[in-house]
Amino acid sequence: xxxxxxxxxxxxxxxxGDSGDGMQLTGSQFTxxxxxxxxxxxxxxxxPAEIRAPAGxxxxxxxFQLKFSSSDVHTPGDSPDVLVAMNPAAxxxxxxxxxxNAMIIVNINAFDTRNLKLANYDSNPLEDGSLQGFTVVQVPxxxxxxxxxxxxxxxNKEISRSKNFFALGMMYWLYSRPIEPTIExxxxxxxxxxxxxxxxxxxxxxxxxxxxxTELFTTRYQVYPAKLPKGTxxxxxxxxxxxxxxxxxxxxxxxxxxxxSYPITPASDIxxxxxxxxxxxxxxxQAEDEISxxxxxxxxxxxxxxxxxxxxxxxxxxxxEAMGLGVMTELPIVIIDIQRxxxxxxxxxxxxxxxxxxxxxxxxxxxxVVVLAASTPADCxxxxxxxxxxxxxxxxxxxxxxxxxIANGSEPWKxxxxxxxxxxxxxxxxxxxxxxxxxxxxNLVRPWAIPGTPGLEHRIGGLEKSNITGNVNYDPLNHxxxxxxxxQKVDNIKHDIPLLEVLGDEDADIAIVGWGGTCGxxxxxxxxxxxxGNKVAQIHFKYLNPFPSNTKEVLGRFKxxxxxxxxxxxxxxxxRSQFDVDLVEYNKIQGLPFKSSEIExxxxxxxxxxxxxx
Amino acid sequence: xxxxxxxxxxxxxxKDFSSSQDVxxxxxxxxxxxxxxxxxxxxxxxxxxxxxxxISGIGxxxxxxxxxxxxxxxxxxxxxxxxxxxxxVNRPDLSVWVATGDGDLLSIGGNHFIHACRRNVGIKIMLxxxxxxxxxxxxxxxxxxxxxxxxxxxxxxxDFPFNPVSLAIGAGATLIARTFDRDPKHxxxxxxxxxxxxxxxxxxxxxxCNIFNDGAFELYTEKxxxxxxxxxxxxxxxxxxxxxxEFGIKLEGFTPTVINITENGNSVNDVWVHxxxxxxxxxxxxxxxxxxxxxxxxxxxxxxxxxxxxxxxxFQNQINGVKKSxxxxxxxxxxxxxxxxxxxxxxx
Numbered sequence: 036x037x038x039x040x041x042x043x044x045x046x047x048x049x050x051x052g053d054s055g056d057g058m059q060l061t062g063s064q065f066t067x068x069x070x071x072x073x074x075x076x077x078x079x080x081x082x083p084a085e086i087r088a089p090a091g092x093x094x095x096x097x098x099f100q101l102k103f104s105s106s107d108v109h110t111p112g113d114s115p116d117v118l119v120a121m122n123p124a125a126x127x128x129x130x131x132x133x134x135x136n137a138m139i140i141v142n143i144n145a146f147d148t149r150n151l152k153l154a155n156y157d158s159n160p161l162e163d164g165s166l167q168g169f170t171v172v173q174v175p176x177x178x179x180x181x182x183x184x185x186x187x188x189x190x191n192k193e194i195s196r197s198k199n200f201f202a203l204g205m206m207y208w209l210y211s212r213p214i215e216p217t218i219e220x221x222x223x224x225x226x227x228x229x230x231x232x233x234x235x236x237x238x239x240x241x242x243x244x245x246x247x248x249t250e251l252f253t254t255r256y257q258v259y260p261a262k263l264p265k266g267t268x269x270x271x272x273x274x275x276x277x278x279x280x281x282x283x284x285x286x287x288x289x290x291x292x293x294x295x296s297y298p299i300t301p302a303s304d305i306x307x308x309x310x311x312x313x314x315x316x317x318x319x320x321q322a323e324d325e326i327s328x329x330x331x332x333x334x335x336x337x338x339x340x341x342x343x344x345x346x347x348x349x350x351x352x353x354x355x356e357a358m359g360l361g362v363m364t365e366l367p368i369v370i371i372d373i374q375r376x377x378x379x380x381x382x383x384x385x386x387x388x389x390x391x392x393x394x395x396x397x398x399x400x401x402x403x404v405v406v407l408a409a410s411t412p413a414d415c416x417x418x419x420x421x422x423x424x425x426x427x428x429x430x431x432x433x434x435x436x437x438x439x440x441i442a443n444g445s446e447p448w449k450x451x452x453x454x455x456x457x458x459x460x461x462x463x464x465x466x467x468x469x470x471x472x473x474x475x476x477x478n479l480v481r482p483w484a485i486p487g488t489p490g491l492e493h494r495i496g497g498l499e500k501s502n503i504t505g506n507v508n509y510d511p512l513n514h515x516x517x518x519x520x521x522x523q524k525v526d527n528i529k530h531d532i533p534l535l536e537v538l539g540d541e542d543a544d545i546a547i548v549g550w551g552g553t554c555g556x557x558x559x560x561x562x563x564x565x566x567x568g569n570k571v572a573q574i575h576f577k578y579l580n581p582f583p584s585n586t587k588e589v590l591g592r593f594k595x596x597x598x599x600x601x602x603x604x605x606x607x608x609x610x611r612s613q614f615d616v617d618l619v620e621y622n623k624i625q626g627l628p629f630k631s632s633e634i635e636x637x638x639x640x641x642x643x644x645x646x647x648x649x
Numbered sequence: 650x651x652x653x654x655x656x657x658x659x660x661x662x663x664k665d666f667s668s669s670q671d672v673x674x675x676x677x678x679x680x681x682x683x684x685x686x687x688x689x690x691x692x693x694x695x696x697x698x699x700x701x702x703x704i705s706g707i708g709x710x711x712x713x714x715x716x717x718x719x720x721x722x723x724x725x726x727x728x729x730x731x732x733x734x735x736x737x738v739n740r741p742d743l744s745v746w747v748a749t750g751d752g753d754l755l756s757i758g759g760n761h762f763i764h765a766c767r768r769n770v771g772i773k774i775m776l777x778x779x780x781x782x783x784x785x786x787x788x789x790x791x792x793x794x795x796x797x798x799x800x801x802x803x804x805x806x807x808d809f810p811f812n813p814v815s816l817a818i819g820a821g822a823t824l825i826a827r828t829f830d831r832d833p834k835h836x837x838x839x840x841x842x843x844x845x846x847x848x849x850x851x852x853x854x855x856x857x858c859n860i861f862n863d864g865a866f867e868l869y870t871e872k873x874x875x876x877x878x879x880x881x882x883x884x885x886x887x888x889x890x891x892x893x894x895e896f897g898i899k900l901e902g903f904t905p906t907v908i909n910i911t912e913n914g915n916s917v918n919d920v921w922v923h924x925x926x927x928x929x930x931x932x933x934x935x936x937x938x939x940x941x942x943x944x945x946x947x948x949x950x951x952x953x954x955x956x957x958x959x960x961x962x963x964f965q966n967q968i969n970g971v972k973k974s975x976x977x978x979x980x981x982x983x984x985x986x987x988x989x990x991x992x993x994x995x996x997x
Contacts, residue, residue, distance in 0.1 A: 067988050216988065263992045267985060279984060286980045293739055313971040315978030318738060318964065323764040327731035330724065330761075334704070334735025337722055338743065342735070360725050450989070453980040486720035486736070486743050489699040494668070494715050496705075496723025506670065507715065 039254045040211065045104030046258055047112030048206065051129050052121030053090050054083055054097040057199035062099025063445075064203055064220065068212045070270040070447050073260025074103040077555060079111035079628065080443045084300070084383045091145075091153035093124045105259040109555035109562070111444060113630035119202055121145060121176070123154035130166075138170045140205070142198070144177035172251050176201055183241035184234050193231075197238035204242025211257045214243055266449040273412040273441035274301070276448065277345075277371060278308035280419025282315050285341050287420070288427060288459035293318045293335035293342045295328040297350060300383045301439040302373040305345040325353035329370065333357060336366040337495070339463065339485035341423055343369040348377050348390045351434075355398045358432055362402040362521060364495040365473070365481050367426035367433075370404075371419075374438040374551075376626040385626025386439035388551055389602035394434045395580055395609065401518045403525040405429070406580035408436040410554035413448035415441060418577065424459050429528055430480050436579075438601075440628045441552040464491060472505035479524040481505075529581040535574060535589045543570040545641065546593040548618075550576040550606050553599055553629055560634035571638060576606070582613070590616045597621060597641060599634050661692035668718040679830035679856035680709060680777060684716055686836045687775075691717075694844040696744045703746050704733045706753040708784045709858075710777035713748035727758025730765040733772040734960075741961040744844065747774045752782045755791040755811050766820035766849050768960040773843040773850040774822075776813055781862035799861075813853045814937035814952060818930050823848035823955040825933065827948065830856045831870040835881070835949060842951060848959050869947050882936070882950030887920035890946050897921075898945070905935060907944055925954045 048065070052058045059080055066078050079100040088095030102112035114134040120126040122145040133139070146161055160166055161173060180198040181191070200221075207214050218236055225232035246252055271279070285292035294317065296306045310319045318340070322328035329344045336342040346354065351372050361368050374390045376382025394406045405425050409418040418435055426433040464470055464482035467490035473481050484491040493505060501508040502517060537546070539561050549557045554575050561573045574589060576582070583589075590596060590610065598607045599621040607620045621637045623629060666688040674680045691701070701719035705711035707726035714721030720743075724732045729747045737745045754762050754776055765772060781799070782788040788801040792813060796805040817825045824846040828839040836854065843850035855866040868874045880890040880898065888898040889910070897910045897920030908915045927933065933953035939945040972978075 071988055071990050073990065073992060260992075265992055267989055267991055269985075269987050269989045282978070282983065283980060286978070291739065293735065295735060312978060312983065313968045314975040315980075315983070316968055316972070318968070320734070320738060322731065323760055326728060327734070327761050327764070330728040330731040331735030331738070333724075334722070334732035334737075335739040336735075337732075338702075338736045338740040340735075340739045356725055357728070364722075449992075450984050453984060485740075486702045487699055487740065489697070492699060492701075492719050494670075494703075494721035494723065496714070496721075497707075497725055498723065 038252065041254050041256050043256050043258050044106060045102060045108070046117065046210065046256065047100065047102040047115045048117045048119070049098055049100040049115040049129060049132070050119045050202070051096055051098040051125035052199070053124075054085065054095045055087050055090060056097065056121050057196070058097045058099050058121070061199045061203045062101060064217050065206060065212070066101055066445060067220075067270055068207065068216050069101065069103045070268070071216055072212060073263070074105065074258055075108040075261035075263060075447060076101060076103040076270075077108045077111045078445045079440065082384055091122055091124055091150045093128050093154055096125050096128045098125070098129065103258055105261050107261070108446070109559040110628070110631055113632045119206065121198070121202070123150045123156055123160070126160060127154045127156065133169065135168060136170065138172060139166065140172045140174055140202075142176035142202075143173040144175050174205065174245070174251065179241060179245055180238050183237050187234055187237070188230060189234055194234070197234050200235045200238035201242035201245070204239040205246045206242075208243045208246030209252060209255050211255055214239065263447065264449060268447045268449055270445050271412055271416070271448045272304070272443060272445040273409065273415040273437055274304035274373070274443070275308055276412055276415035277409070277419045277435075277437065278305050278312075280416040281309070281341070281343055281369075281423060282312055282317065283416070283453070283456060284420045284423030284459060285315065285317070286453075287456060288341055288423065288461050290339065290341035290427070290461055291316050291318060293320065293332065293340035294345065295320045295322050295330075295332035295335070295342070296345045297322050297325045297328045299325075299347045299350050301375055301442045302345045302347045302350070302371065304442065305371065305373075325350040326357060329354040329357040329368070330360075332368050333361055333364070333366055336361075336368050337364070337485070339483070341427065342367070343371060343423075345371040345373070347373050347375050348393065349380065351390060351393055351397065358404060359398045359400060359402045360497045361432035362398070362404060363497050363500070365430045365521075366495075367430050367483070369422045369426050369433045369435060371435045371437065373442045374436060382626040384439065386552065386628055387601050387624065387626060388438055388553065389605065389624070390436065391550070391579065391602065391605040392608070394436055401522065403522050403580065405431055405433040405525060405528060406436065407433060408551035408577055408579055409441055410551060410575060410577055412441055412444055412446045414577070416448070420456070425528060425531070427459060427461050428480070428531075429478060429524060430483060431525060436551055438552045463488070467491065471503045473500055473503050475502075478527055479520060526581050529584040532578045532581075532583055534585045535576070535583040537589060537592070538573040538575075539565060540570040540572050541592075543572040544594040545597060545638065546572040546574050546590075546595075547597045547599065547634065547638065548574045548576070548590070548606070548610070549599060550579060553601065556629035556631045557599065557634055559631035560638065563631065563635055564638055569638070569642070579606075579609075587614045590614050595619060595641065597638060599623070599629055599637065601628065659697075661698060663688040663692060665698060666691045666718050668716055670715045672716050673712065674709060675860050677859040678709070679779065679858070680713070682830040682833060683775070683777060683836065683854060683856065684713065686833050687717065687840060690837045690840045690844070694744075694841065696844065700743050701746070702733075702736055702743050703748060704729045704736065705748045706758055708750040708753045708782075710748050710750035710856075711753060727753055727756070728761060729753070730758060730761040730770075730772065730774065734765055734768070734770045737770055737772055738961050738964055741771065741965060745772045747772055749774060749776055750783070751776065751778045751780060751790045751792040751813070755813060755816070759791075763816070763820040766817055766822040766851065769821065769823055769848045769957050771848055771959040771961055773846070774852070775843075776851065776853045777856045778813060778853050779856045779858035779862055780810075780865050781858050783858050783861055787861040812937060812940065815934060817851040818933050818937060818953060821849075822851040823957050824850040825952045826851070826950060827853045827855070827952070829866065829870055829949060830854060832949070839951070846954070848955070848957055878946050880939075880946040880948050882923050882925075882948050882952065884923060884925045884951070887917055887922050889917070889920060900932075900935070903931075903935060905939070905942070905945060925951050927953065
């Protein structure tokens with residue numbers, strides 16, 4: 036048909052529809068294909084806590100946003116360039132996020148009286164002029180899908196379920212993506228139902244050809260591959276990467292991996308992923324509750340496993356007593372907290388960073404644990420490995436923080452060669468000579484003597500210990516000594532972690548300081564601010580207890596620190612109390628990640644927008 | 650012997666199982682007897698000393714691991730079965746024992762207890778049941794009789810108690826037994842049965858707390874009253890009791906009644922013959938409820954034993970099966986899997 040092909044550097048697409056419309060599937064297929072094409076990308080799945088909220092309602096809208104680009108991508112994009120809205124509710128919910136002039140592709144067949152009413156529209160937005168300024172493309176998506184699948188032998192309801200593949204095919208055409216990877220995926224996914232496979236493939240193709248043949252689109256777009264470093268890549272979500280990181284740590288340490296876990300959103304995918312890899316000897320124990328999950332993990336650690344437990348904030352609350360037991364018995368365990376909106380059940384499917392204080396202090400008594408935070412989906416792999424290394428080397432519980440945004444979001448990951456990853460050296464105590472259960476090495480670390488080793492029979496437990504012998508001891512001075520010793524042991528780890536780095540302008544007056552999953556949004560904001568001529572530095576914490584040893588010095592280099600967090604200022608509180616720094620808090624508590632533009636604006640408001648950041 | 654390593658070389662004595670720690674129970678506590686019997690039987694179990702692991706929760710009973718010279722883990726309240734599950738799943742070769750009390754196991758730890766039984770984890774749970782909270786100084790427990798007056802129930806408790814044996818049967822434990830602190834020989838026999846059992850072994854030990862609930866089991870333990878109030882369960886033997894074994898238990902439908910086998914034309918042939926290995930747990934359940942039925946003696950001994958695969962066996966077999974069908978995990982293959990693509994470095 037000879038349509039124009041326009042080159043773009045980056046595009047942000049959002050798919051939105053009913054929670055039963057398959058938007059997550061559509062989004063992840065688009066993501067996988069886009070990754071294969073070689074674009075850099077970042078994704079943001081956003082779905083309601085209900086499995087199938089009533090169709091057509093605003094609270095049942097499920098969305099999947101994806102930014103892809105021919106250059107570096109740090110976030111899933113601030114505002115979509117394109118919205119695919121499967122019904123009026125999806126349009127209503129997402130409209131305010133769109134870029135001016137954005138393209139809105141709607142399923143015109145879903146804009147009937149009933150659906151408009153369900154979405155609380157008084158008049159049809161497609162007809163009342165309220166979408167002025169946007170490019171609205173009205174596609175008879177349901178009707179076209181039905182047409183394509185006429186006579187195939189499926190019920191109308193089943194046919195209707197394929198319309199997401201029609202939408203996907205159309206978007207593949209629009210952005211010049213190959214269609215083959217999804218066809219292959221359909222064939223393997225629906226290998227037990229030839230009819231469904233045929234229907235979905237037909238719907239996909241019909242969508243693709245619809246783009247080609249309809250007069251609705253005059254232009255199609257192309258985004259060239261990104262200039263990524265040489266290597267082999269795959270697309271990973273944070274939860275997938277964490278699972279792979281722990282399996283790697285298990286292989287590299289020679290310890291069996293034991294996971295004690297109780298299902299909880301958004302952490303369950305780690306349990307699912309690890310359960311698939313039993314040929315690595317992975318022991319996944321789906322416990323009866325969160326407490327059983329972590330205490331079984333303590334039992335496994337006592338008996339010589341690399342023991343981990345995965346959960347989210349409410350689960351951490353239940354595990355806190357057992358974490359204290361881990362501190363007292365000085366056993367290596369890793370607690371993974373995929374943070375979500377709180378308090379209580381809060382916003383189970385939405386992201387937040389509000390468990391930092393819980394991770395640092397949320398236990399009875401003086402109970403220091405190591406706290407780490409992953410910064411991106413791919414970084415989850417390395418932080419899982421790092422958490423395992425520190426836990427086993429220092430015989431200490433380690434908390435690894437991630438969040439719903441990193442856990443479900445994905446990005447291209449340059450796969451490391453396994454040989455390039457260092458071994459984790461673990462030495463069990465095997466000899467009787469000089470053995471005492473709470474004897475310590477130069478790092479104040481007690482020996483790991485596991486049951487089954489002759490001559491090393493000993494008892495551990497939650498009651499206060501005598502140093503060296505490990506016998507129960509209630510002596511006041513011993514208690515004070517042991518509290519300090521456990522704190523010192525954790526503090527010493529600062530000599531075994533990377534120094535804090537300053538990115539961007541080292542000589543800037545203002546540094547933007549972040550931790551965990553806000554890394555991408557801050558990086559992008561800093562990039563844009565510098566393009567505009569501002570001087571600005573970025574500091575990102577992945578080690579939160581202990582902090583890197585140069586933290587005070589690095590923070591001290593800047594006149595002002597801007598600290599954006601998805602909470603009420605938890606890192607800010609800690610930095611103020613430990614390093615006495617002047618901080619400007621920027622707190623967002625909406626269950627949503629930062630847009631980089633928000634951070635950009637905040638920075639500009641601090642500098643009076645004079646462009647030099649001074 | 651289950652899967653624990655059998656020891657054929659070293660010969661231990663009870664002393665080898667006694668740790669250097671001072672035992673700090675109240676003088677006269679029934680726990681002393683349990684500790685002594687365990688130390689006495691341990692050398693004869695054919696298990697290497699280093700393969701014993703004692704795990705506990707919180708309470709007087711839970712100090713037990715400190716006094717055994719084996720591996721031990723004094724955990725947190727109620728969680729011993731979960732800690733033990735972690736040990737046993739990771740190391741099926743170890744002999745894993747849980748020392749627990751009625752508050753620890755049945756109140757705060759109720760959930761872990763039933764799930765350990767359900768899964769048939771190969772752990773041995775010794776319930777020190779004294780029907781009172783000892784370490785927190787005298788509140789009623791989940792096994793205290795209704796109406797019990799304690800510090801927290803000055804007007805009498807309004808809770809119905811748990812029947813631990815019924816609970817264990819219902820939850821699927823595969824060896825269920827009961828014994829007394831005051832019957833060392835019998836207790837030792839039960840401990841041996843637990844040691845030999847492959848699967849969840851549950852032993853309720855009636856144990857006297859002489860400080861807060863003294864004499865709770867006197868009726869069953871005193872020479873005078875014991876014969877008429879206790880029936881000893883033995884496999885393939887009729888349920889007889891009384892000073893001269895003159896009483897027997899007859900089962901009419903689901904109702905047990907006491908008969909005198911020397912009167913009214915009754916004979917020993919009318920008496921219920923105990924079968925530990927019965928296919929269903931119905932009769933074991935009836936036995937467990939004797940404590941709640943007027944006029945019936947309290948049974949001690951093995952209520953039921955069942956052969957089922959253990960959790961740790963199935964757990965490990967599944968791993969072995971996946972390894973066999975897919976081959977041992979290959980890290981490179983795992984990481985480089987799925988939709989993988991190459992970037993040659995110049996972005997094209």
